[in-house]
Amino acid sequence: MTRAARRAVLQGLGAAALAWRTPRLIAGTSPHVVVLGGGFAGGSCARALAREGGIAVTLIEAESRYTACPFSNHVIAGLREISAQQFGYGRLAKARLQLLRRRATGVDATRRRITFEDASHVDYDRLVMAPGINLHFDALPGYDATTAQRMPHAWQAGEQTLLLRRQLEAMRDGGVVVMSVPPNPYRCPPGPYERASLIAHYLKTRKPRSKLIVLDAKDQFSKQRLFQAAWAQLYPGTLEWISLSSGGRVTGVDAATRSLVTEFGTHKADVANVIPPQRAGEIAHVAGVADRTGWCPIDPVTFESRLVPGIHVIGDAAIAGAMPKSAFAANAQAKVCASAVAQLLRGEPPSSPKLINTCYSLVAPEYGISIAGVYEPREGLLTDVPGAGGASPLDALPAVRAAEARYADAWFHAITQEVFG
Amino acid sequence: MSFAPSALGLGLLLTSAVVVAATPPAGATSCSGCHAKGVAAPPLLTERPVDDIVNAMAEFRDGKRPATVMDRIARGFSDAETRDIATWLVARR
Numbered sequence: 001m002t003r004a005a006r007r008a009v010l011q012g013l014g015a016a017a018l019a020w021r022t023p024r025l026i027a028g029t030s031p032h033v034v035v036l037g038g039g040f041a042g043g044s045c046a047r048a049l050a051r052e053g054g055i056a057v058t059l060i061e062a063e064s065r066y067t068a069c070p071f072s073n074h075v076i077a078g079l080r081e082i083s084a085q086q087f088g089y090g091r092l093a094k095a096r097l098q099l100l101r102r103r104a105t106g107v108d109a110t111r112r113r114i115t116f117e118d119a120s121h122v123d124y125d126r127l128v129m130a131p132g133i134n135l136h137f138d139a140l141p142g143y144d145a146t147t148a149q150r151m152p153h154a155w156q157a158g159e160q161t162l163l164l165r166r167q168l169e170a171m172r173d174g175g176v177v178v179m180s181v182p183p184n185p186y187r188c189p190p191g192p193y194e195r196a197s198l199i200a201h202y203l204k205t206r207k208p209r210s211k212l213i214v215l216d217a218k219d220q221f222s223k224q225r226l227f228q229a230a231w232a233q234l235y236p237g238t239l240e241w242i243s244l245s246s247g248g249r250v251t252g253v254d255a256a257t258r259s260l261v262t263e264f265g266t267h268k269a270d271v272a273n274v275i276p277p278q279r280a281g282e283i284a285h286v287a288g289v290a291d292r293t294g295w296c297p298i299d300p301v302t303f304e305s306r307l308v309p310g311i312h313v314i315g316d317a318a319i320a321g322a323m324p325k326s327a328f329a330a331n332a333q334a335k336v337c338a339s340a341v342a343q344l345l346r347g348e349p350p351s352s353p354k355l356i357n358t359c360y361s362l363v364a365p366e367y368g369i370s371i372a373g374v375y376e377p378r379e380g381l382l383t384d385v386p387g388a389g390g391a392s393p394l395d396a397l398p399a400v401r402a403a404e405a406r407y408a409d410a411w412f413h414a415i416t417q418e419v420f421g
Numbered sequence: 422m423s424f425a426p427s428a429l430g431l432g433l434l435l436t437s438a439v440v441v442a443a444t445p446p447a448g449a450t451s452c453s454g455c456h457a458k459g460v461a462a463p464p465l466l467t468e469r470p471v472d473d474i475v476n477a478m479a480e481f482r483d484g485k486r487p488a489t490v491m492d493r494i495a496r497g498f499s500d501a502e503t504r505d506i507a508t509w510l511v512a513r514r
Contacts, residue, residue: 048450328454335450343444351444354497356451358490372490374448374497388497392489404489407455407463414457
């Protein structure tokens with residue numbers, strides 16, 4: 001079957017959807033790349049592919065609005081409004097790509113076809129999947145989508161973010177907030193600790209007789225020494241972190257009593273924030289690109305799936321070796337993947353990439369800390385470039401912490417402009 | 422990863438016929454995660470001379486220039502890599 005015949009058969013979508021605005025290759029038809037998911041990874045990749053020229057790009061995203069997770073901890077702590085987290089797809093729709101506001105329900109990798117609920121379909125030459133995460137409710141007894149209305153996770157930003165904020169606002173002074181943190185891997189490794197910091201800031205400034213208990217399924221975490229130094233300085237008596245070896249691992253929850261159960265006892269909460277274990281977004285499992293870990297193994301040069309040829313996986317869903325599941329990493333992976341896909345479509349060998357990650361966390365307003373890394377493929381994995389990367393110094397002056405808080409703001413502006421602006 | 426010479430040759434023929442952006446050097450596309458229009462700092466790299474970017478990265482790497490995060494990132498790149506990146510960035514001005 002020719003490329004022309006295989007690509008975009010958009011039944012029921014109207015002729016307009018077929019009117020590609022991209023230039024054609026000399027064969028008279030451009031290869032068609034479909035990007036599934038319009039978050040930091042998918043949005044970045046679709047735009048980067050569209051800039052390549054000579055590729056017809058379709059971005060499939062079911063939602064009309066994206067709510068960003070980075071900085072959503074500020075919303076929870078009342079330091080920012082949710083509107084600052086929300087972005088439309090209007091500018092993306094004006095880029096040289098087709099935006100399909102639909103929910104993909106099936107992927108047939110043999111026919112290189114994506115199907116939708118109404119049995120219509122779209123064909124691709126290469127598919128880039130950026131499905132983000134699914135909350136793995138089955139991994140935590142007593143917790144599910146219904147229970148999450150009473151004990152919010154707020155780990156996919158939006159209504160859950162606001163729910164947790166409202167619960168904190170409604171809590172009496174002297175109340176107990178309990179957070180649970182899952183084992184690795186999960187979206188945004190330092191995120192729970194930034195959240196703990198900013199909730200502690202809220203309690204200290206607004207409800208000073210209250211307490212926050214963080215129940216952790218780990219003994220070590222990202223930027224740990226920096227967080228713990230800041231907590232000792234800023235939130236003594238407010239924030240208590242209970243590690244795995246001190247009995248912090250949550251084994252179940254009881255929504256009726258708003259309790260979190262560990263091997264060592266039960267913590268009853270006035271406000272409970274349960275961050276459950278996670279895995280790759282649902283469509284990754286449907287497509288067969290996720291392995292038994294629940295995440296997607298990839299080639300570190302092209303981000304092509306190790307399991308299904310012709311499908312690339314980027315962002316939180318991918319097993320990216322030493323790279324964390326962060327928005328910065330998703331954006332960096334997206335651009336490298338776009339280059340690799342373009343090279344593969346041109347019949348060129350993909351060039352070996354380097355990628356950067358920088359994650360900022362706020363432990364209080366104007367108190368930022370960061371961790372950075374540089375990565376390259378080595379022996380089939382994305383590994384740390386030796387000697388590079390690391391966390392902010394422990395002994396930095398307040399001016400440096402304030403500068404890092406400003407750089408965090410600048411990063412959010414830069415990345416959201418690049419994807420949605 | 423191996424590629425048949427014929428496929429490579431076809432690829433070169435195809436790319437010569439259309440306007441295709443040069444493949445970015447390793448690491449280059451990560452920079453715009455932070456360095457962008459509309460932010461006071463960090464600086465917009467596409468408006469800097471190539472030599473300034475290379476020198477700044479060398480000074481970050483050697484600890485000669487005050488830094489928050491760039492010292493940690495610069496240690497991941499050689500002078501030659503930085504020059505390739507800077508040349509690519511500035512060409513996109």
